[in-house]
Amino acid sequence: MTNFNITILGCGSAMPTTLHNPPSQLVDMNDKLFLIDCGEGTQLQMRRCKTRMSKLHSLFISHLHGDHVFGLPGLLSTLSLLGRTGDLNIYAHKEIDFLLNPILKHFVRNIDFKINLIPINPNGKQLIFENKSIKIYSFPLKHRIATSGFLFEEIKTQRHIIREMIDFYQVPIRQIQAIKYGGDFVTSDGTVIENALLTRPGISPRRYAYCSDTAFSPEIVPHIEGVDLLFHEATFAESEAARAKETYHSTARQAAEIAKLANVKKLIIGHFSSRYNELDKLLDEAKSVFPNTMLAKEGGVFNV
Amino acid sequence: MTNFNITILGCGSAMPTTLHNPPSQLVDMNDKLFLIDCGEGTQLQMRRCKTRMSKLHSLFISHLHGDHVFGLPGLLSTLSLLGRTGDLNIYAHKEIDFLLNPILKHFVRNIDFKINLIPINPNGKQLIFENKSIKIYSFPLKHRIATSGFLFEEIKTQRHIIREMIDFYQVPIRQIQAIKYGGDFVTSDGTVIENALLTRPGISPRRYAYCSDTAFSPEIVPHIEGVDLLFHEATFAESEAARAKETYHSTARQAAEIAKLANVKKLIIGHFSSRYNELDKLLDEAKSVFPNTMLAKEGGVFNV
Numbered sequence: 001m002t003n004f005n006i007t008i009l010g011c012g013s014a015m016p017t018t019l020h021n022p023p024s025q026l027v028d029m030n031d032k033l034f035l036i037d038c039g040e041g042t043q044l045q046m047r048r049c050k051t052r053m054s055k056l057h058s059l060f061i062s063h064l065h066g067d068h069v070f071g072l073p074g075l076l077s078t079l080s081l082l083g084r085t086g087d088l089n090i091y092a093h094k095e096i097d098f099l100l101n102p103i104l105k106h107f108v109r110n111i112d113f114k115i116n117l118i119p120i121n122p123n124g125k126q127l128i129f130e131n132k133s134i135k136i137y138s139f140p141l142k143h144r145i146a147t148s149g150f151l152f153e154e155i156k157t158q159r160h161i162i163r164e165m166i167d168f169y170q171v172p173i174r175q176i177q178a179i180k181y182g183g184d185f186v187t188s189d190g191t192v193i194e195n196a197l198l199t200r201p202g203i204s205p206r207r208y209a210y211c212s213d214t215a216f217s218p219e220i221v222p223h224i225e226g227v228d229l230l231f232h233e234a235t236f237a238e239s240e241a242a243r244a245k246e247t248y249h250s251t252a253r254q255a256a257e258i259a260k261l262a263n264v265k266k267l268i269i270g271h272f273s274s275r276y277n278e279l280d281k282l283l284d285e286a287k288s289v290f291p292n293t294m295l296a297k298e299g300g301v302f303n304v
Numbered sequence: 305m306t307n308f309n310i311t312i313l314g315c316g317s318a319m320p321t322t323l324h325n326p327p328s329q330l331v332d333m334n335d336k337l338f339l340i341d342c343g344e345g346t347q348l349q350m351r352r353c354k355t356r357m358s359k360l361h362s363l364f365i366s367h368l369h370g371d372h373v374f375g376l377p378g379l380l381s382t383l384s385l386l387g388r389t390g391d392l393n394i395y396a397h398k399e400i401d402f403l404l405n406p407i408l409k410h411f412v413r414n415i416d417f418k419i420n421l422i423p424i425n426p427n428g429k430q431l432i433f434e435n436k437s438i439k440i441y442s443f444p445l446k447h448r449i450a451t452s453g454f455l456f457e458e459i460k461t462q463r464h465i466i467r468e469m470i471d472f473y474q475v476p477i478r479q480i481q482a483i484k485y486g487g488d489f490v491t492s493d494g495t496v497i498e499n500a501l502l503t504r505p506g507i508s509p510r511r512y513a514y515c516s517d518t519a520f521s522p523e524i525v526p527h528i529e530g531v532d533l534l535f536h537e538a539t540f541a542e543s544e545a546a547r548a549k550e551t552y553h554s555t556a557r558q559a560a561e562i563a564k565l566a567n568v569k570k571l572i573i574g575h576f577s578s579r580y581n582e583l584d585k586l587l588d589e590a591k592s593v594f595p596n597t598m599l600a601k602e603g604g605v606f607n608v
Contacts, residue, residue, distance in 0.1 A: 015385050016348050040378040041345045044320050066381045066411045074344040074374045081319050098410040106402040107370045
């Protein structure tokens with residue numbers, strides 16, 4: 001089975017502390033690295049986590065609050081110093097121009113790679129990246145400004161052929177590809193050999209969803225239904241529910257409620273307010289609703 | 305004697321590593337904090353060093369390369385979240401507008417303090433700040449873009465009166481202030497009592513100079529002559545002297561030569577290239593020219 005895991009680079013919120021860095025995480029899908037959000041210090045966190053910078057495929061910015069983007073100038077500068085030449089796609093709301101244009105014009109000049117800013121539709125679900133094994137979608141969250149979540153999914157893999165059966169029925173090589181895609185085999189005397197006799201199911205595609213920043217919003221549920229792993233922000237404990245509502249953030253309990261409603265397999269909570277030195281309370285409150293909950297932590301790696 | 309010390313927040317160069325943060329340091333003069341340069345992660349380094357953010361008086365930016373300014377957006381955002389209301393002066397070359405204007409317009413809005421951008425003259429020595437006990441000057445360095453060093457100096461303090469002698473000669477209270485400033489005393493019978501009999505010297509004013517980034521440049525010497533403490537960049541070892549020249553940086557040995565030419569008391573070297581994991585070589589090379597050399601290190605505090 002190929003790699004599919006998440007590394008938390010920062011799981012704090014607006015104000016970084018000595019406990020938590022601003023939001024950022026890496027999604028590793030078969031050694032392609034996708035960076036979600038890029039708070040101040042992200043490049044340094046990548047170094048601490050021994051990230052192979054050359055594997056960085058593209059960037060995904062959920063929204064344009066400073067704590068999610070202030071690490072971009074330094075990261076782009078370092079990629080340039082490291083000699084990157086391959087294009088870098090940045091998927092973000094179009095207003096990211098206001099930050100990147102002056103940076104690229106005045107501070108990170110003469111770079112040898114092309115940066116493609118690919119605007120996200122803030123209003124609906126959108127397929128933003130696709131190759132032969134991965135699909136990435138954005139979908140709207142509910143925050144003070146346009147904000148999007150991201151869904152990373154493997155494409156359903158081909159079925160695995162059963163070598164012994166292929167030999168037994170003397171299936172010609174030219175027909176094997178069709179059988180991997182689910183086709184039956186017809187022998188020379190017209191007998192239909194069903195695909196299920198010739199193949200085993202491929203690996204079932206895994207899915208990861210990222211939801212930060214957002215108020216409690218059941219409208220998210222259809223976009224993340226049944227994912228293997230959900231990251232959902234949990235800025236506050238339940239005692240700060242009013243503050244969560246006012247600032248369009250979630251409590252840990254609300255994150256767990258979304259996980260339960262969406263019937264996901266595992267939940268990571270993060271984006272913790274700087275007011276919490278201990279997170280046990282948030283974890284307990286989430287687990288009371290959705291037992292399979294884990295706390296994000298800097299440097300933590302979670303398999304999807 | 306009042307505080308006058310330097311805290312190194314970052315002594316790396318363009319590319320931060322797990323060993324060194326980008327350039328930034330705090331000058332503490334009698335509990336007023338002056339921040340010089342503000343690389344990415346400066347606010348986090350300030351937290352690690354338990355900096356009292358409320359004591360931050362003003363900011364000094366030597367030049368507009370990213371490694372010296374990319375921490376500004378996050379720091380301004382955090383000062384706002386912490387509820388700062390007092391004006392913040394930022395002394396920098398005028399092109400800092402290209403970074404700060406879009407940040408303040410789109411990302412750090414509704415702040416409750418006023419930011420005053422005070423342009424530095426890149427060409428000559430300039431008194432940029434003065435109060436009753438401190439003077440701060442900028443002076444030109446020699447780098448690829450307009451770059452300035454900074455000189456922090458205490459103002460010469462008044463002489464201390466010798467109480468017993470004041471009593472003996474029955475000096476009227478109204479004349480004491482003049483005597484503190486060096487005046488003699490004339491008794492009622494016309495005898496001149498020399499100031500040296502009535503007072504002891506005040507504390508001799510201390511001076512700290514910051515020179516980064518810069519090529520080896522003896523033109524700096526008159527500006528830093530005799531300072532108590534000099535920070536001078538030492539990006540490279542002597543084996544990279546050609547690279548230093550090409551990039552308008554200094555070797556450790558060149559930093560020491562400047563310290564010697566300027567007859568300073570102590571030298572700190574910093575702004576280390578990310579290529580060095582060990583700094584012994586740089587320290588040895590500097591000490592061979594100027595023995596009283598110290599290596600900067602993150603979190604290090606140096607008395608002036």
